[in-house]
Amino acid sequence: MRPRPKTDWTTTRSSREEATLPLDADLPADRKVAALISRLDRAQREQSRTMELGTADLRILWMFADGKSRTLKEIAAELSLEQSTVNRQINAAMAEGLLQRSRRSGDSAHEISRTEKGARIFEDDVATALTAFASGLDALGDRVDDFLEDFTRFVAAYGSAVGPDDSAVGSDTQ
Template identity: 40%
Template sequence: MDAAAECTEALGGGPGTDPARAVATAFSRLEAHRRGWEQRTPLGVAEMRLLWLLRSAEEWTLRDITAHLGLEQSTVNRQVNAAVSAGLVTKLRTPGQPSFGFRASDEGVRRFEACVGEVLGRYQHALDALGEDAERFVDLLDRFVDDLVAERPGAD
């Protein structure tokens, strides 16, 4: 039994399942496959997260990156320096600025886009299979996620 089937079985998904459990089962299956895709990509999760952030034209300081990613400064420092050494990130010194700035290198952007393109291609294939329902699906999913992650008084 593969990981996705184990998730479905553990959540009790299947025909006749209540809608909340069916959604949990579908997300669980998606997450299991997403993790598999991440493990097969040439870039690691940390590199992808960093390049996602740094691919814009603006420069980011270590402090900015730390705050945005919600990680320890030492972790960010190690990940950024490794990405600089690998040629994925460019370290910049802006005159008059006390801190170094960082931005994705051209090679980093190229490799990031190649990895993201593979996953986006899978998503597009699945959307194409929905035909004319694809746009409605995206709208409903966006609304669902917005409501799911909305802060609720008294909720953790």
């Protein structure tokens, strides 16, 4: 096992400063990828502090971007979460005015849908996130298509290596 590089934990850097630091040339490719993903995660966490929605609300509202109402059971299945967890998250989002509950005539199950407020806040937060992604893609110049093709293959192979195929659960490419 290779010794880990020493880290000066007393130095704090912003995600912008950290992103521009060169990677150790002696690191193997898998560790370079891990370091880059760690940097990306840190930048995304920093960005999330500027957004109105938390991660759970954002995930739930993303699902409703297709305009379809869903029952708690359907939401739990699409998110691969326990129904009790989804119920708690839905109730919190409803308390914030992001979601609403309704019942179709003659149906016993409640259906959940986005409110206008939920849609507006979601779209604002997504626009913020997409602006940052566009900035990253702009830095690639004319290599964007190659990057996206390579990154798609990387994500698929990584996903296959870490877990079972969950494509039947729902798409995250809305």
